[in-house]
Amino acid sequence: MLSLSLILLPALLLASNEVAQSPDETAVGVVIHEDESVRRAAIDTLRDQGPAGLDLLLKTYPADVKALRTGYGLSDKSTLVREAIAAVAGQRDAHHSGLYWYTDLERAKQASVASGKPILSLRLLGRLDEDLRALPSTVCGSLRRP
Numbered sequence: 001m002l003s004l005s006l007i008l009l010p011a012l013l014l015a016s017n018e019v020a021q022s023p024d025e026t027a028v029g030v031v032i033h034e035d036e037s038v039r040r041a042a043i044d045t046l047r048d049q050g051p052a053g054l055d056l057l058l059k060t061y062p063a064d065v066k067a068l069r070t071g072y073g074l075s076d077k078s079t080l081v082r083e084a085i086a087a088v089a090g091q092r093d094a095h096h097s098g099l100y101w102y103t104d105l106e107r108a109k110q111a112s113v114a115s116g117k118p119i120l121s122l123r124l125l126g127r128l129d130e131d132l133r134a135l136p137s138t139v140c141g142s143l144r145r146p
Contacts, residue, residue, distance in 0.1 A: 031084035
């Protein structure tokens with residue numbers, strides 16, 4: 001059986017603490033575009049910006065983030081915003097935590113040095129921005145058994 005193992009690194013940093021380019025604000029506006037390829041390109045641009053891209057995304061759609069957190073006032077737009085936040089943060093349901101997870105060790109080390117904060121390294125099957133149901137049933141079954 002083929003298993004994937006990733007090292008995911010959270011950046012417990014405020015966007016203002018990280019030395020990075022300023023996020024492309026036009027990308028934030030198109031994360032809710034009806035064309036999926038346009039949305040994906042915008043999400044990739046924000047992901048490349050690191051925690052600053054996530055912070056900008058959360059601040060651009062405060063009503064949708066509030067709706068996602070409370071469960072009230074959800075719309076089709078909220079669903080697109082939730083998917084964008086998860087993809088940019090590298091974590092499913094990141095609208096609750098607001099954490100950005102690094103998947104590149106070197107970028108995580110640079111952010112750690114710049115902020116003076118340690119790195120938390122996790123080895124997982126799959127990715128944090130994907131549902132656990134995406135794992136093969138044999139893996140999930142073995143995870144549930146004592």
